[in-house]
Amino acid sequence: MVLPFKHEPFTDFNDETNRKEFEAALELVESELGKDYPLVINGEKVFTDDKLTSINPGNKEQVVGHVSQATKAHVDRAMESALEAFKTWRKMPAAARADVLFKAAAIVRRRKHEFSAWLVYDAGKPWSQADGDTAEGIDFLEYYGRQMLDIAGGKRLENRPNEHNAYFYQAMGPGVVIPPWNFAFAIVCGTAVAPIVAGNPVLLKPSEHTPVIAYKLVEVLEEAGLPKGVLNFIPGDPLEIGDYLVDHKDTHFVNFTGSRATGVRIMERAAKVQPGQKHLKRVVAEMGGKDTIIVDSDADLDLAADAIVNSAFGFSGQKCSACSRAIIHKDVYDEVLEKAIALTKELTIGDPAMENVYMAAVSNQKQFDKIRDYIEVGKNEGELVYGGETDDSKGYYVHPTIFKDVDPNARIMQEEIFGPVVAFAKAEDFDELLEIANNTEYGLTGAVISNNREHLEQARYDFHVGNLYFNRGCTAAIVGYQPFGGFKMSGTDSKAGGPDYLNHFLEAKVVSETY
Ligand SMILES: NC(=O)c1ccc[n+]([C@@H]2O[C@H](COP(=O)([O-])OP(=O)(O)OC[C@H]3O[C@@H](n4cnc5c(N)ncnc54)[C@H](O)[C@@H]3O)[C@@H](O)[C@H]2O)c1
Ligand SMILES: N[C@@H](CCC=O)C(=O)O
Secondary structure (H helix, E strand, C coil), X not given: CCCCCCCCCXXXXXXXXXXXXXXXXXXXXXXXXXXXXXXEECCEEECCCCEEEEEECCEEEEEEEEEECCCHHHHHHHHHHHHHHHHHHCCCCHHHHHHHHHHHHHHHHHCHHHHHHHHHHHHCCCHXXXXXXXXXXXXXXXXXXXXXXXXXXXXXXXXXXXXXXEEEEEECCCEEEECCCCCCCHHHHHHHHHHXXXXXXXXXXXXXXXXXXXXXXXXXXXXCCCCCCCEEECCCCHHHHHHHHHHCCCCCEEEEEXXXXXXXXXXXXXCCCCCCCCCCCEEEEECCCCXXXXXXXXXXXXXXXXXXXXXXXXXXXXXXXXXXXXXXXCCCHHHHHHHHHHHHHCCCECCCCCCCCCECCXXXXXXXXXXXXXXXXXXXHCEEEECCCEECCCCCEECCXXXXXXXXXXXXXXXXXXXXXXXXXXXXXXXXXXXXXXXXXXXXXXXXXXXXXXXXXXXXXXXXXXXXXXXXXXXXXXXXCCCECCEECCECCCCECCCCHHHHHEEEEEEEEEC
């Protein structure tokens, strides 16, 4: 009997014992940096000469690992092994498939700080953010295992005399999983294990920025008993194998999370039927955000400032859910801005491998350059009232940055920056707060800080985002509690960590028997 789902608790780093244990995990992982990692195809470890090097974003000199890169020929081999594995994995009882996930969750839980320490080095995550990422990965394993058990029996249909009707779900076939680097354990884990537990073998192409922690997941699933060929690990240059994976005639689905540009490209390519392809491909594409917190005239202003600062600067704003727009009622604008600046001044920034800091380096040079450029753009679009400093001499450090009096149509109000930059703007009344909140092409998360029940109810239906929060920040959805996915150009609204998620990777079948 499986216990009810409960989300994995976060570690309290004020506790001396927890801090010591985390430091020990960092030491362990540091002693393992710089190793070589293979592809995994049909359970076989394949080392290639062409390797990508993963570095610590907080300390560019430090090599986290050298990871073999797959070619198109490797993709073909991986697909063949996935097709072979599909023959048996799809018929494995749902409970047995779920057990692999439950066992993997138990393994990761026992080695939780070690996984988080890998995230500190591979993704540059501060301790608490790394801990949250690992906890979310555990949650996905526990939640999707249970969800599979729940739907394994199918749905009830009506029966007539001498006729028995059955409605059940079956796997679709092998698919491709393409995650981003920003939740380098949780999203990799969730987007891979959901189709797997549903019975579909997977080709996993991790982000080129965080391949080592992705390999650690592959090891765990193997240890948990996943049969060979069900999870093929094929890191590689997206320019070489990205389109090839999506276009492959045997790809049945693409489970993608990443930028709008890549998601749209995948959608378009996957729609084209290739020679020899005998099915339509499904695409789950969870993409970017330009997320807004609106603050009403009647609101808890300390809560508002806290929500804005933590949603904008947690993990340096590198969350699709991050608050990059704070739209404030004119009566409380100055006060909220002042409080937000005061809170931001208290944030600590540094190398996350050295101490438990609030913010660390951003992920990579491309990210750093992009954010720095947007800060320059912002200087012409509003008034820089805090931060703006950047330094990539040792790692990719960007300080938390606040602009005020920005036109809601300005570039820094419309384009996803994916860094620690938040723009403030003023609105006349609640209608205008909502109008500005909705005036982007994205629709992922948003929050309303208000004591006015009528206004909250108005926002419930008129604030067009997939994940809307009242009187809290707009980040940190929890599996099973806030299923996650966006509207508009934020994606296909897949609601990861929610009760319908596995259906994206299943076909419903009806069998009707006459007696
Ligand atoms: N909506 C969500 O749930 C969610 C969650 C996390 C991140 N994101 C978004 O992800 C973005 C940041 O991640 P990123 O920088 O890794 O995004 P990205 O689009 O650059 O890369 C995402 C993945 O796609 C791969 N890729 C790149 N080009 C490809 C191609 N032509 N074909 C196939 N695969 C290709 C990359 O190698 C990577 O694995 C942000 O826009 C963020 O908002 C969204
Ligand atoms: N699910 C995460 C965001 C994932 C994207 O980066 C959150 O709710 O903050």
